[in-house]
Amino acid sequence: xxxxxxxxxxxxxxxxxSPIAYVVLAVFFAITGYFFYIILGNVIEFVMQxxxxxxxxxxxxxxxxxxxxxxxxxxxxxSTILLFLIPMITMGIFAEEKKRGTIELLFTSxxxxxxxxxxxxxxxxxxxxVMLVPTIVNSILLYLLSEPxxxxxxxxxxxxxxxxxxxxxxxxxxxxxxxxENQIVAAVLTFGTFLILWVIDxxxxxxxxxxxxxxxxxxxxNHYEDFTKGVLDSQHVIFYLSFIFLGxxxxxxxxxxxxxxx
Amino acid sequence: xxxxxxxxxxxxxxxAIQDVSFEVRKGEILGFLGPNGAGKTTTMRILxxxxxxxxxxxxxxxxxxFEKPLEVKKRVxxxxxHPPLYEEMSVDAYLRFVATIKxxxxxxxxxxxxxxxxxxxxxxxxxxxxxxxxxxxKQRVGLAQALIHExxxxxxxxxxxxxxxxxxxEVRELIRGLAGDHTVILSTHILPxxxxxxxxxxxxxxxKIVVMDTPENLTxxxxxGERIELDIVGPVENLPALLREIPQVKNVxxxxxxxxxxxxxxxxxxxxxxxxxxxxxxxxxxxxxxxxSTQTMTLEEIFVKLxxxxxxxxxxxx
Numbered sequence: 001x002x003x004x005x006x007x008x009x010x011x012x013x014x015x016x017x018s019p020i021a022y023v024v025l026a027v028f029f030a031i032t033g034y035f036f037y038i039i040l041g042n043v044i045e046f047v048m049q050x051x052x053x054x055x056x057x058x059x060x061x062x063x064x065x066x067x068x069x070x071x072x073x074x075x076x077x078x079s080t081i082l083l084f085l086i087p088m089i090t091m092g093i094f095a096e097e098k099k100r101g102t103i104e105l106l107f108t109s110x111x112x113x114x115x116x117x118x119x120x121x122x123x124x125x126x127x128x129x130v131m132l133v134p135t136i137v138n139s140i141l142l143y144l145l146s147e148p149x150x151x152x153x154x155x156x157x158x159x160x161x162x163x164x165x166x167x168x169x170x171x172x173x174x175x176x177x178x179x180x181e182n183q184i185v186a187a188v189l190t191f192g193t194f195l196i197l198w199v200i201d202x203x204x205x206x207x208x209x210x211x212x213x214x215x216x217x218x219x220x221x222n223h224y225e226d227f228t229k230g231v232l233d234s235q236h237v238i239f240y241l242s243f244i245f246l247g248x249x250x251x252x253x254x255x256x257x258x259x260x261x262x
Numbered sequence: 263x264x265x266x267x268x269x270x271x272x273x274x275x276x277x278a279i280q281d282v283s284f285e286v287r288k289g290e291i292l293g294f295l296g297p298n299g300a301g302k303t304t305t306m307r308i309l310x311x312x313x314x315x316x317x318x319x320x321x322x323x324x325x326x327x328f329e330k331p332l333e334v335k336k337r338v339x340x341x342x343x344h345p346p347l348y349e350e351m352s353v354d355a356y357l358r359f360v361a362t363i364k365x366x367x368x369x370x371x372x373x374x375x376x377x378x379x380x381x382x383x384x385x386x387x388x389x390x391x392x393x394x395x396x397x398x399x400k401q402r403v404g405l406a407q408a409l410i411h412e413x414x415x416x417x418x419x420x421x422x423x424x425x426x427x428x429x430x431x432e433v434r435e436l437i438r439g440l441a442g443d444h445t446v447i448l449s450t451h452i453l454p455x456x457x458x459x460x461x462x463x464x465x466x467x468x469x470k471i472v473v474m475d476t477p478e479n480l481t482x483x484x485x486x487g488e489r490i491e492l493d494i495v496g497p498v499e500n501l502p503a504l505l506r507e508i509p510q511v512k513n514v515x516x517x518x519x520x521x522x523x524x525x526x527x528x529x530x531x532x533x534x535x536x537x538x539x540x541x542x543x544x545x546x547x548x549x550x551x552x553x554x555s556t557q558t559m560t561l562e563e564i565f566v567k568l569x570x571x572x573x574x575x576x577x578x579x580x
Contacts, residue, residue, distance in 0.1 A: 006362040010348070017350040105346035105407070108310040109363045110335040 003111050007119025008126075015089070015127055024085050028131050031081050032074075036138045039073035067150030068230065070142060075158040075228040078135070079221070082166050083194050089127060090173025091187035093120050094251075098181035113252050121174055121248060128166040132159065154230030161227020164240035168220060169194060171247025178254040194220075263288040263415060263445040264309065268318035271304050278304040279469040281318070286462075288414075289442045293460030293477075294449035301469040302449035303343060306417050309447070310340035323414045336365050339413035339444075343420045345404025349393035353384055353403055356392060357410055364411035378406040381436065398429040405436070416440060418448040422455060434459050488556050490537060492526040496549035501526065504543050510536045523552060 015021045047066050054060060097103040106116060139155045172193055177186040201219035204212040216222060220243070223236040264286040271278045279301035286292045294302045308315045309322055311331045320327040323337035348356055354375065361371045379385050382402040387395065392403060401424065408416060421437065422430045437459050440446055450456060456463045457477040465472045465480075473480070494501070502514040510530045517525035530536055537554060544551045 003363055003365075006359060010359050013355075014348065014350065100346070100349075101342055101344045102346040102348060104307075104312055104340070104342040105360065106363070107312050108335055108338065108340040109360070110332040110365055111363055112332070 003115045004119045004122075007111075007116055008122045011093070011120050011123030012126060015123065018092075020088055020092075021127065024088050025131060028081060028085055029134060032078060032135050033138070035077040036070075036074055036135075039070055039077070040142075043069050043073070065150075067142060067146045067148070068154060070146075071139070071150055071154055071158055071230070072228045074138065075162060075224075078162050079165055079224050079228075082131075082162070082169060083198060084191070085131075086166065086169040086173055087187045087190035087194070089124060090170055090177050090190060091183045092177065093124065093174055094178040094255075095181050095183045095186045099183070113255050117174070117248055117251050117255070121170065124170045124174065125167060128163065128170060132162055132166070151230065157227055157230045157232045160232070161224055161236075164227075164237065165220065165224050168240045168243035168247070171244040171251075172197075175247045175251045175254065178251045263290075263323060264292075264447065265321040266305070266309065266318070267320065269305065269308055269315045269320060270317040271301075271308060271313075272316045277469055279466075282466070282469075282471055283318075284464055284471065284474060286445055286447060288445055290462060291437065291441045291446040291448065291460045293456035293463045294447060294466060295451070295453065295456050295463055296449075296466040297451055300451075300466045302451075302466060303419055304469075305466070306340070306419050306447065306449060307342075310338055310417050311335050312340075336411070337414045338417060339408035339411065339415070340417045341404050341408040341419060341421060343423065345400055345407070347392045347400060347403060347407075350391065352389050352391055353379070353395075353406075354388040356403065357406060360407045361410045366411050374410055374412070378409045381409065382406040383432065398425050401425055401429070401433070405433070409440075414445060416444045416446045416448075418446065420449055420451070422450065422452070488530050488535075490528045490530065490540060491553070491555050492528065492540070492544065492551065493523045493553035494526055494544060494549050494551060495523055498524045498526065498549065501544070501547060501549065504547055505540060508536055508539050508543065510534055511540075 043066050046069075047064065050064065094103070097106065136159075139159075143149055143152070143155070173186075173190045176190045176193065177183075180186050180189070197218065197220045199219075199221075201216045201222055204215040206212075217239075220240075223239045226233050226236055264284075266282055266284050269282040270280050282301070282305055284292075294305065296302050307313055309320055309327065311327050311334050314328050322334045325333040325337075327334050348359070351359070357375050357378065358371060361374055366374055375388075376385075379388060382405050384399070384402055384406055387399060392400065395403065401421070405418070405421065408418065418437070422433050425433060434455070437446060437448060441461075448459065460477060462474070463477055463480060464474045498516060502516070505511050505514045505528060508530075511528055512531045513529040515527045517527060519525075528540060537556075541551060541554055
């Protein structure tokens with residue numbers, strides 16, 4: 001436990017000393033803020049148009065949940081930004097230790113791989129929270145100012161989805177970083193892997209064969225959609241959790257095999 | 263304290279070290295001498311538990327490195343060739359982190375920190391960021407890192423590399439001061455370094471142990487002389503005495519007979535070539551001589567390699 005906490009603290013320190021963390025945070029807040037503004041504007045415009053049309057034709061507009069549309073759009077965009085930024089924070093997590101030779105210190109210390117991997121992953125999860133939590137300001141504004149107010153549970157489920165998705169992406173990034181000692185290679189490979197996982201369902205045919213279903217199941221975006229609608233489905237939660245487990249397990253395998261090659 | 267038995271390490275098709283066996287007693291300083299790429303780092307990494315050997319086993323501080331790696335790592339301080347430093351940390355923060363993961367008790371960390379900093383000449387540098395330190399000071403932090411948990415065994419890979427002459431002397435004195443309490447293995451490719459710091463030397467070349475001896479014996483062997491191998495068939499009981507009649511012959515030893523052939527190792531001193539005399543003695547005593555050859559890689563050759571490398575290195579630092 002003490003070793004694990006020491007690794008968490010050290011990783012957080014490393015993350016927040018490097019300029020990358022601040023650049024990532026700044027870009028993330030700027031883009032999420034900007035898109036929240038744009039989405040809000042679009043939805044308001046759409047609602048006004050409908051009101052205007054219904055006035056013209058003298059009929060009541062069909063029901064439309066404007067706040068839910070904002071939330072859906074916002075979490076949709078959030079996932080895309082995570083896809084781009086997470087490679088930046090995971091790229092160095094093992095690659096940099098290898099490059100600097102500090103992996104020799106870690107491997108010759110009485111640490112287990114579990115403590116090392118979980119410590120690093122925990123630090124990254126905490127960083128993900130530092131990214132996500134401030135965007136709650138947007139949601140609070142929406143909650144206070146929109147009429148009718150959005151359902152609180154919709155927003156919470158959205159955040160849970162973003163958190164799980166982020167966690168799964170982080171685990172993949174950690175694994176890829178453990179394969180190389182070059183940060184840039186790690187970042188490019190991670191981003192490429194994310195893109196493949198993102199668009200993989202497009203390669204699935206229309207039929208419902210087992211192959212097609214499997215490919216669709218693997219798409220990390222498909223599993224995210226329900227969260228943005230405020231629907232909490234345990235199969236998606238399990239999907240992301242098993243993704244995290246797989247990523248960390250592969251990391252451990254990679255560290256073990258690295259020891260054989262030197 | 264350290265027992266290496268038939269260690270072999272292969273990377274794919276290349277063999278880094280082959281059948282390396284040795285022993286280090288408690289409190290001893292053992293020097294690993296060899297040219298670059300000889301297998302020093304590989305051997306040390308195996309002993310420190312960085313990676314396992316392909317074959318063979320190692321027992322360090324009473325525990326098998328492969329079966330009980332955590333127990334070994336608690337008792338070993340390892341300083342890699344490039345000190346494993348987190349440059350963005352201060353010296354204190356770094357040493358504190360290392361102390362924690364090495365399992366130093368929480369309430370002892372402060373006193374250990376003060377102790378190793380004083381020992382390594384870092385007392386004033388605690389709050390400085392490692393990236394702002396000079397190379398010599400980084401090396402000291404690397405050494406402090408290896409000492410922080412009072413390990414029984416210290417494994418130092420080229421501890422004086424890249425230091426200026428004054429710093430080299432300081433580090434060597436520091437290492438000598440560690441003997442007794444700690445068992446030390448250090449590697450170097452600089453010949454004088456071992457004679458100054460080590461009690462025993464292993465010379466390693468191309469992944470194999472070439473010789474294992476005290477620095478004094480090595481130097482005496484160096485003052486000329488050759489090792490000549492013979493393969494003989496026949497009763498050899500009287501041969502050693504006969505060969506010693508040649509004044510240049512210093513030592514004769516009989517090996518294990520193989521396929522009725524008896525290998526004999528003759529060590530000579532001085533620069534005179536006495537192979538013809540040896541051959542004559544063998545024939546005269548009625549034995550059959552099947553082979554007579556000087557040992558393929560003599561000590562001198564290795565030492566020449568080592569010393570020339572030091573010269574070129576000194577030129578670089580000038």
